[in-house]
Amino acid sequence: MSGQPIHIVGGGLAGCEAAWQAAESGASVVLHEMRPLVATAAHQTELLAELVCSNSFRADDWAHNAVGLLHEEMRRLGSLIMACADRAQTPAGGALAVDRDAFATAVTGAITNHPRITLAREEVAYPPADWANVIIATGPLTSPALAEAILARTGEDALAFFDAIAPIVNVDSIDMGVAWKQSRYDKAGPGGDGADYINCPLDRAGYDAFIDALLAGPKTEFKAWEEAPYFEACLPIEVMAERGRETPRHGPMKPVGLTNPHNPTVKPYAVVQLRQDNALGTLWNMVGFQTKLKHGAQTEIFRMIPGLEHAVFARLGGIHRNTFLNSPRLLDGALRLKIDPRLRFAGQVTGVEGYVESAAIGLLAGRMATAEAFGCPFTPPPFTTALGALLNHVTGGGLAGVGQSFQPMNINYGLLPPLEEPPSAGGAKRGGRGERGRMRKYALSLRALRDIDAWRGAEVLAA
Numbered sequence: 001m002s003g004q005p006i007h008i009v010g011g012g013l014a015g016c017e018a019a020w021q022a023a024e025s026g027a028s029v030v031l032h033e034m035r036p037l038v039a040t041a042a043h044q045t046e047l048l049a050e051l052v053c054s055n056s057f058r059a060d061d062w063a064h065n066a067v068g069l070l071h072e073e074m075r076r077l078g079s080l081i082m083a084c085a086d087r088a089q090t091p092a093g094g095a096l097a098v099d100r101d102a103f104a105t106a107v108t109g110a111i112t113n114h115p116r117i118t119l120a121r122e123e124v125a126y127p128p129a130d131w132a133n134v135i136i137a138t139g140p141l142t143s144p145a146l147a148e149a150i151l152a153r154t155g156e157d158a159l160a161f162f163d164a165i166a167p168i169v170n171v172d173s174i175d176m177g178v179a180w181k182q183s184r185y186d187k188a189g190p191g192g193d194g195a196d197y198i199n200c201p202l203d204r205a206g207y208d209a210f211i212d213a214l215l216a217g218p219k220t221e222f223k224a225w226e227e228a229p230y231f232e233a234c235l236p237i238e239v240m241a242e243r244g245r246e247t248p249r250h251g252p253m254k255p256v257g258l259t260n261p262h263n264p265t266v267k268p269y270a271v272v273q274l275r276q277d278n279a280l281g282t283l284w285n286m287v288g289f290q291t292k293l294k295h296g297a298q299t300e301i302f303r304m305i306p307g308l309e310h311a312v313f314a315r316l317g318g319i320h321r322n323t324f325l326n327s328p329r330l331l332d333g334a335l336r337l338k339i340d341p342r343l344r345f346a347g348q349v350t351g352v353e354g355y356v357e358s359a360a361i362g363l364l365a366g367r368m369a370t371a372e373a374f375g376c377p378f379t380p381p382p383f384t385t386a387l388g389a390l391l392n393h394v395t396g397g398g399l400a401g402v403g404q405s406f407q408p409m410n411i412n413y414g415l416l417p418p419l420e421e422p423p424s425a426g427g428a429k430r431g432g433r434g435e436r437g438r439m440r441k442y443a444l445s446l447r448a449l450r451d452i453d454a455w456r457g458a459e460v461l462a463a
Ligand SMILES: Cc1cc2nc3c(=O)[nH]c(=O)nc-3n(C[C@H](O)[C@H](O)[C@H](O)COP(=O)(O)OP(=O)(O)OC[C@H]3O[C@@H](n4cnc5c(N)ncnc54)[C@H](O)[C@@H]3O)c2cc1C
Pocket: 009, 010, 011, 012, 013, 014, 015, 032, 033, 034, 035, 040, 042, 043, 049, 050, 052, 053, 054, 055, 122, 123, 124, 125, 137, 138, 139, 140, 141, 142, 143, 146, 163, 164, 165, 234, 319, 320, 321, 322, 346, 347, 348, 349, 353, 354, 355, 356, 358, 359
């Protein structure tokens, strides 16, 4: 290995995973994190890997869900982020949700105690010329100084857009004489018991009045960014309502798979769900209720929801900026900046969406940087794996031509190449469309896990 450490800028989900992967492979790492010296618009602590909004890593079902598959691949590759998430798990039906403080504390402890990682609390305005092997993992809230420096060198326009945070409610203030606990379809999942969500029912008149209030409520406006697109996975609830009065009822407010025990013969017209946000179970977040409503209006409007009439909000919703690179144009297949290949990018700034996806790109970047430090070739995981498919999306393999517009994306089965053979014809014929879809996902997942195991094995042999 060259005498130089790998410098990683940004101690978020991606930077911590990259640091861990590199250090565990024998490389020396310096991790540079600017908090608490320089704040971001969303982080509230000085912990590494802080989750800025939802406490969910989404579905944990590797057999039928693409993000669950990504979880499993990462676990098999010794992911720090997944190990800490598993340890900090809170009940959430089929999802992997975590106690955010326990999770970030565990990651911070693992990083600071690692003998080959040095943590430097400082802002990096631009990596100095004598840093030969650098990973930039500064996330959607990259400090303005660094963002401007990158823009000045690339000449590319980075895209900025709104991103919204959902409110969190004190559980004691929820009226359980009106609300009830149940997971959709009573699904228990790996960490839950089938009753992991608090549900608040709305009838038709209540729903209509609520939508009217959402549409009329005063919003925070950012004139300079008005043309910017929203982060689709985190669309504000009032923006959903603007797209159509019934849209929230087909999204986060859908009433399916739930029976109100206070009124079992009447199906609610819509439902607001809250999910446990901390291990103590004292705080619950309003699922899918990211918002850019002004704070005063949020309190007034969300108290219209039956069961939340006296809600005490531990945190109200908010709105923030998100920045990402035009990666297919700027980065090579190993995530390096084409015009300055000593700089490699990782995490959400590369144009993936979400905690898990950001950590996944961190995992790959950490291994790539280590291979480079030891002068070894690096073969990326095949596109048939969730990790390989995500990398392919970021580095442009998924686009017909790099001239096309690049949009950030969550992992999904659509990014994986189709199966060589459709799943078992007999079973597919017997089942309906839904069943065939499940079988296809299962077959894609099995292929991915077979291929990630083979790739991992080859990596070990090459080392
Ligand atoms: C408001 C908001 C809400 C979101 N909600 C969700 C959600 O609900 N679910 C979800 O999956 N994803 C959500 N996201 C996306 C989420 O932020 C990312 O998925 C994830 O945190 C990205 O990981 P990362 O490591 O790339 O960046 P981050 O986790 O943001 O880490 C980047 C780190 O770099 C540091 N940094 C920045 N610039 C510098 C610099 N110049 N020098 C040194 N350090 C620097 C920052 O302080 C930060 O610690 C949200 C994002 C925002 C902004």
